[in-house]
Amino acid sequence: MIAVIHGDITAYSGDAIVNAANKTLLGGGGVDGAIHRAGGPDILKACRRIGGCGTGEAVITTAGLMKARYVIHTVGPVWHGGNSGEPYLLANCYRNSLSLARDKGIESLAFPNISTGIYGYPKALAADIAIREVLSWGKEFRDIVFFCFESDNYRLYREKLQTSP
Numbered sequence: 001m002i003a004v005i006h007g008d009i010t011a012y013s014g015d016a017i018v019n020a021a022n023k024t025l026l027g028g029g030g031v032d033g034a035i036h037r038a039g040g041p042d043i044l045k046a047c048r049r050i051g052g053c054g055t056g057e058a059v060i061t062t063a064g065l066m067k068a069r070y071v072i073h074t075v076g077p078v079w080h081g082g083n084s085g086e087p088y089l090l091a092n093c094y095r096n097s098l099s100l101a102r103d104k105g106i107e108s109l110a111f112p113n114i115s116t117g118i119y120g121y122p123k124a125l126a127a128d129i130a131i132r133e134v135l136s137w138g139k140e141f142r143d144i145v146f147f148c149f150e151s152d153n154y155r156l157y158r159e160k161l162q163t164s165p
């Protein structure tokens with residue numbers, strides 16, 4: 001089932017939470033900061049061991065003190081106007097996160113609206129990519145949740161998913 005929830009992704013109690021991380025994996029603002037605060041220092045320790053992550057790639061760590069078991073860290077593209085491979089790289093975030101989740105036997109996971117905060121990706125364009133990728137690659141999962149922190153993203157996902165096949 002694909003669901004849309006308005007709220008804080010750190011409260012998710014399924015198997016895995018996806019983090020919109022940065023390339024250093026050493027924490028930052030937005031959802032990344034919230035995940036590290038809620039999960040505690042074990043996430044940062046695991047991230048340091050991994051050492052970094054490329055744009056569009058994904059890596060997995062413990063979820064520390066949160067209810068979920070894992071955090072999948074993926075690095076979204078910074079929006080530079082749309083001609084620098086941003087759509088391809090954003091699609092890769094969703095695909096690589098889902099592929100890693102499947103390899104780990106994860107059945108339920110939650111995505112934030114990757115790249116639409118500090119990285120400036122236009123929200124409607126990002127939602128189209130997120131929904132397309134999750135609909136085409138997410139069939140094997142029991143639950144995939146789009147966790148929307150901002151009301152405009154929540155509205156967008158609700159609208160777009162109602163009109164998706």
Ligand code: ADP
Binds near residue numbers: 035153
């Ligand atoms: P990016 O650098 O990829 O743009 P941000 O963390 O700045 O990452 O923003 C990505 C999305 O995550 C934004 O839509 C932002 O509103 C949202 N966000 C911020 N905090 C949370 C949270 N606690 N739970 C879910 N989403 C969040």
